[in-house]
Amino acid sequence: MKTLIHRYGTPLTTGLFLVSAVSGVALFFRWQPAAFHMMHEWLSLALLAPFALHIWKNWKPFVGYLRRKTLIIPLLASILVAVPFAVNGMMQSRGGSPGFRVMSVMTKARLVDLAPVLNASPEDLVRRLREDGHNVDAPEATLESVAASSGVRPSELLLKLIPDRASRR
Structure with missing residues (x-):
């Protein structure tokens, strides 16, 4: 199991992140949304598994970020940036895309x-x-x-x- 984590955790995280990034950019610019929408949703969800493997593999450095409190500001900034999008989506009249x-x-x-x-x-x-x-x-x-x-x-x-x-x- 440890070999699997060390061998594939970071490469799978990188590969699926790249797929998510490319499909996200394509969706943002509305390039072939039918081709990218489901791919983006499912493969971004699949990204969670290798992300967990990556965190497991790099647990000691991750804890170091927590101890030095260098993880707190980026996490808070990420949440602060995400909240307006979530609020805007929830506040749309009658909700959902047209x-x-x-x-x-x-x-x-x-x-x-x-x-x-x-x-x-x-x-x-x-x-x-x-x-x-x-x-x-x-x-x-x-x-x-x-x-x-x-x-x-x-x-x-x-x-x-x-x-x-x-x-x-």
Whole structure:
């Protein structure tokens, strides 16, 4: 176990930090967010394991930082910088990103009401959902109800129904 920690703790921390940094910069500048969003979330979470290995490997120097109190100011500064972002996120009206809020509204809408937004007829949406193996009773159904009976997320159904760029011209 000690060999594993010494051999892989710091290299894995470095590798996953670099992935997190690159994906974070890409998300900040909105470069291909679909490509980077899930990667950033999951691999940043995965970074916790090698970080723990790194701390374990470097426990004595870490304790030295604590004894000399050189860790306190950077930790407090990090928290002080993070708090305004967290407060701002919590204070946003009705919370969440506009895209997720729109998706929530659209998945609660009846197919008959959603069809014009998706540049389709209600019958076309019902047909496409049925062809995809979902049980749809009528155009009055919502994507939430169809998703619940199919065991999928409503957002997945909506994304399948949104026309691609070629069909929107």
